[in-house]
Amino acid sequence: MEAGRLDQVVEKEIYVSVGPQHSGAGHFRMVLKLDGDIIVDVIPDPGFVHRSVEKIAENMLYVQIVPLVEKVTHVDASNLAMGYVRAVEELSGIQVPERAKYLRTIACELSRITSHLYFFGIFGIFLNHSTMFMWSFGDRDLFLDLTQLLTGTRIAHSYILAGGVRHDMPQDFPDKAMKVLDYFERKLEDYYKIFMLNPVMIERTRGVGVLSREDAIRLGATGPVLRASGVRYDTRKDDPYAAYDKIDFEIPVYKEGDSYARVMVRFREMQESVKIIRQALRDMPEGPVRPKRMVPRWPVKKGEHYARVEAARGELGYYIISDGKAKPYRLKMSSPSFRNLLILKHLLRGETLADMPAIYMSLDYWAPEADR
Amino acid sequence: MNPVKAFIDSVKSMIVGFKYLFTVPRMTLKFPEQKMVLPPGYRGQHYLEMDKCTGCSICAMSCPPRAITMVKRDPTPRNKRGLFPLINFNYCIYCGYCVLFCPFDALHELDIHDLAVYDRDKLIHPPEFLQKVKENPEILYEYSGMNVIRTPRWKEEYAEPVFTRRGVKHEPIRK
Amino acid sequence: MMDVAGLIIRIVKYLIYDLTHMGPVFKAVIFPGLAFVFILAIVLVWLERKMAAKVQMRIGPLYAGGPEGILQPIADFIKFAFKELIIPDQADKLLFIALPIVSLVVAMAPIAFMPYSRYMIISPNPYGLLFAMAFVTLFPLIILLTGWASNSKYAFIGGIRAAYQQIGYELPMWFSALGVALASRSFDFVKIVESQQPLWFALTQPLGALAFFIAMVAEMGRIPFDIPEAEQEIAAGWFVEYTGIMFGIYMVSAMLMKLYVLSLLFTVMYLGGWLPGWGLPEAWTFVKAFIVMFLIMFFRAVFPRTRIKTFVNMAWDKLLPLSIINLLIVFALTFTGFYGGVQP
Numbered sequence: 001m002e003a004g005r006l007d008q009v010v011e012k013e014i015y016v017s018v019g020p021q022h023s024g025a026g027h028f029r030m031v032l033k034l035d036g037d038i039i040v041d042v043i044p045d046p047g048f049v050h051r052s053v054e055k056i057a058e059n060m061l062y063v064q065i066v067p068l069v070e071k072v073t074h075v076d077a078s079n080l081a082m083g084y085v086r087a088v089e090e091l092s093g094i095q096v097p098e099r100a101k102y103l104r105t106i107a108c109e110l111s112r113i114t115s116h117l118y119f120f121g122i123f124g125i126f127l128n129h130s131t132m133f134m135w136s137f138g139d140r141d142l143f144l145d146l147t148q149l150l151t152g153t154r155i156a157h158s159y160i161l162a163g164g165v166r167h168d169m170p171q172d173f174p175d176k177a178m179k180v181l182d183y184f185e186r187k188l189e190d191y192y193k194i195f196m197l198n199p200v201m202i203e204r205t206r207g208v209g210v211l212s213r214e215d216a217i218r219l220g221a222t223g224p225v226l227r228a229s230g231v232r233y234d235t236r237k238d239d240p241y242a243a244y245d246k247i248d249f250e251i252p253v254y255k256e257g258d259s260y261a262r263v264m265v266r267f268r269e270m271q272e273s274v275k276i277i278r279q280a281l282r283d284m285p286e287g288p289v290r291p292k293r294m295v296p297r298w299p300v301k302k303g304e305h306y307a308r309v310e311a312a313r314g315e316l317g318y319y320i321i322s323d324g325k326a327k328p329y330r331l332k333m334s335s336p337s338f339r340n341l342l343i344l345k346h347l348l349r350g351e352t353l354a355d356m357p358a359i360y361m362s363l364d365y366w367a368p369e370a371d372r
Numbered sequence: 373m374n375p376v377k378a379f380i381d382s383v384k385s386m387i388v389g390f391k392y393l394f395t396v397p398r399m400t401l402k403f404p405e406q407k408m409v410l411p412p413g414y415r416g417q418h419y420l421e422m423d424k425c426t427g428c429s430i431c432a433m434s435c436p437p438r439a440i441t442m443v444k445r446d447p448t449p450r451n452k453r454g455l456f457p458l459i460n461f462n463y464c465i466y467c468g469y470c471v472l473f474c475p476f477d478a479l480h481e482l483d484i485h486d487l488a489v490y491d492r493d494k495l496i497h498p499p500e501f502l503q504k505v506k507e508n509p510e511i512l513y514e515y516s517g518m519n520v521i522r523t524p525r526w527k528e529e530y531a532e533p534v535f536t537r538r539g540v541k542h543e544p545i546r547k
Numbered sequence: 548m549m550d551v552a553g554l555i556i557r558i559v560k561y562l563i564y565d566l567t568h569m570g571p572v573f574k575a576v577i578f579p580g581l582a583f584v585f586i587l588a589i590v591l592v593w594l595e596r597k598m599a600a601k602v603q604m605r606i607g608p609l610y611a612g613g614p615e616g617i618l619q620p621i622a623d624f625i626k627f628a629f630k631e632l633i634i635p636d637q638a639d640k641l642l643f644i645a646l647p648i649v650s651l652v653v654a655m656a657p658i659a660f661m662p663y664s665r666y667m668i669i670s671p672n673p674y675g676l677l678f679a680m681a682f683v684t685l686f687p688l689i690i691l692l693t694g695w696a697s698n699s700k701y702a703f704i705g706g707i708r709a710a711y712q713q714i715g716y717e718l719p720m721w722f723s724a725l726g727v728a729l730a731s732r733s734f735d736f737v738k739i740v741e742s743q744q745p746l747w748f749a750l751t752q753p754l755g756a757l758a759f760f761i762a763m764v765a766e767m768g769r770i771p772f773d774i775p776e777a778e779q780e781i782a783a784g785w786f787v788e789y790t791g792i793m794f795g796i797y798m799v800s801a802m803l804m805k806l807y808v809l810s811l812l813f814t815v816m817y818l819g820g821w822l823p824g825w826g827l828p829e830a831w832t833f834v835k836a837f838i839v840m841f842l843i844m845f846f847r848a849v850f851p852r853t854r855i856k857t858f859v860n861m862a863w864d865k866l867l868p869l870s871i872i873n874l875l876i877v878f879a880l881t882f883t884g885f886y887g888g889v890q891p
Binding site: 060061166295 | 391
């Protein structure tokens with residue numbers, strides 16, 4: 001019989017390609033080597049959305065790099081910009097007004113919530129829970145509206161610039177933000193009941209893809225993945241920037257290290273972000289938010305500097321080498337998604353094919369961020 | 373997992389679902405019929421005040437995707453060299469740097485964002501055109517040939533704003 | 548020539564008589580049969596989407612025509628009909644083309660034995676339950692064959708998963724059905740319904756009903772048990788290679804007909820069919836079956852997908868003991884004359 005050749009079936013191990021046009025992967029491909037239903041090996045194949053950000057940045061003014069790095073993770077734009085601007089500011093000693101710091105904190109936390117909601121939507125649909133997908137994306141829209149009110153656009157804000165922020169918040173922003181936050185806190189309870197408490201979801205994620213504390217540290221996990229493995233490490237606390245040192249918030253840490261813990265860490269982080277935005281709006285001092293005249297040429301001093309921030313996916317680092325000219329000599333991005341890619345290989349081995357979406361997505365892998 | 377607890381939790385999840393089946397806040401925006409009310413400061417289509425422009429080219433210099441080209445036009449007393457920005461909206465990322473860094477406030481942003489065209493060349497907007505957009509945004513659609521589509525098939529209306537007096541649009545109305 | 552004309556006239560006369568007096572042709576073509584089922588299918592697809600949309604705070608189908616976009620399923624089907632048919636080079640061509648049609652036949656066959664009331668039944672049969680269950684059992688085989696004929700890894704994994712799943716739910720399903728047959732002392736649907744006279748079997752055999760219900764949802768391949776077509780793991784599983792109208796037929800047979808047939812089966816077996824029987828008995832059956840269908844469609848909005856491993860474990864650890872215990876209880880109760888009327 002020509003069709004359905006037997007030799008394909010007799011093979012003990014088969015290779016199944018997941019991605020980039022598969023519904024179970026983003027702009028990312030991995031080849032799974034399966035023995036029956038067990039994943040024996042994973043061959044990740046990143047690089048489909050490589051945009052050569054680091055090289056392009058060498059030919060751009062410092063200010064032009066802000067939208068460039070934001071595009072890498074457009075769901076998490078403000079955090080990406082924050083890291084870059086922090087590196088530039090600390091390199092050249094640019095002072096930031098106090099009010100601008102609070103506005104930056106708000107922008108970063110809005111960004112984090114939108115990014116986590118995006119995660120919840122995708123994670124929900126990866127487990128075939130379409131309600132979670134729709135709810136998350138619908139509620140994400142509220143935060144995009146808030147961001148639009150604050151920064152002037154929904155994604156790719158370019159709001160955080162060296163020396164402050166682009167402009168002050170509108171008069172009605174605190175009022176509207178409170179409305180959204182009140183609604184969102186109530187809605188999170190429904191999220192919890194329909195998704196986190198759902199026995200089918202718990203059955204699929206608890207005890208799946210367990211990353212021990214030692215492995216997490218050894219393999220260089222960051223962000224929620226690291227915190228779900230019981231390591232209390234968050235750049236916002238350990239190396240504070242913006243106004244995080246003046247704000248009281250907690251870092252959710254879970255010990256289990258499985259997919260469920262990673263989801264719960266993000267869930268609790270959203271609750272913390274709501275608290276942070278509330279506090280920032282309450283404590284915000286009056287004053288200027290930027291130098292009077294914004295100029296396209298930033299006064300960057302000669303030297304090298306590394307700065308890091310806590311993006312939604314983990315610790316994000318920028319290393320800048322400046323030779324004192326208008327454009328950087330070298331810009332290196334150390335993105336959290338790429339660091340979590342190694343863990344994917346470690347986690348998937350020995351699990352079944354059905355666990356692949358729950359593990360892969362719980363890392364919140366963002367392909368353009370890893371490829372850069 | 374304890375099957376009794378699992379059963380109770382499934383019922384809990386289903387009750388939440390049932391709750392949403394009957395209290396129905398809809399978050400969908402029926403786009404061509406309803407339009408979102410955009411806040412002031414929204415970064416959309418640009419317009420240019422040619423009498424304010426001095427041709428200093430800071431907008432072209434600061435444009436990250438290099439969408440702005442300075443083109444020669446008749447010199448004005450303010451603009452001796454006669455250089456004015458031409459914006460190629462194929463490239464524009466709406467970062468708003470040209471507006472932010474313009475020392476003479478010649479460039480501004482409008483809340484127009486639906487810039488679909490049939491022909492890519494129609495997205496290259498010369499300075500005279502950029503000047504006219506402010507008074508009459510309809511010329512955008514005439515120029516791009518999209519006014520055919522914009523003939524009102526549906527009655528256009530502005531959507532109920534997301535932030536209402538009672539909270540946000542997504543919330544069910546409490547009795 | 549006269550004979551032919553006379554024959555045609557006689558046939559037409561018979562048809563008119565048949566259709567006006569609810570004869571077999573009327574039953575097969577109109578009411579419990581084809582026309583009714585296809586109209587119901589359209590309403591079901593629309594209802595499922597609308598209901599999911601409500602829970603998810605969306606609007607759902609709206610623009611396709613009719614009130615609230617009720618013609619959307621027809622629009623979808625027209626779209627499927629006009630799409631290009633692609634038959635993979637490596638596929639087993641004959642099987643690949645034949646299987647969707649076979650699947651539709653197999654999925655719809657049990658409708659012939661399902662009673663809507665004492666008389667509203669296409670093919671009255673003393674072994675109706677056995678026939679219906681036999682056809683229901685046949686479907687996973689088609690899934691397995693489809694996976695084989697497509698000659699694609701994803702489809703093949705999907706087919707194997709369907710086979711595994713069947714290993715899990717088949718026994719509980721049959722044991723539960725056996726409880727019903729034992730309690731009513733018959734495989735005849737009419738007798739099964741009649742013997743639920745004071746109390747439904749769902750009340751007298753709750754364990755069996757629960758086991759049958761879960762097994763039934765798994766058999767339908769609906770969320771949370773849509774394991775063979777797991778889109779996020781194996782693309783679309785067993786029908787990944789199908790396009791156009793063949794895909795449309797699979798959607799109708801696998802998604803809708805099985806939903807309808809099994810919900811009706813559950814209604815007849817456990818929810819007392821047309822009982823209490825006054826008024827329009829067909830309406831009772833329909834309303835009960837509709838509520839069951841609605842409940843199962845509602846699962847889509849609140850549950851994610853389970854894993855094959857857990858499902859098979861659950862089926863053997865929980866469902867099978869449940870159904871066997873149920874069978875033993877029924878067995879004991881029959882001697883006490885609890886299931887009235889019929890004595891052992």
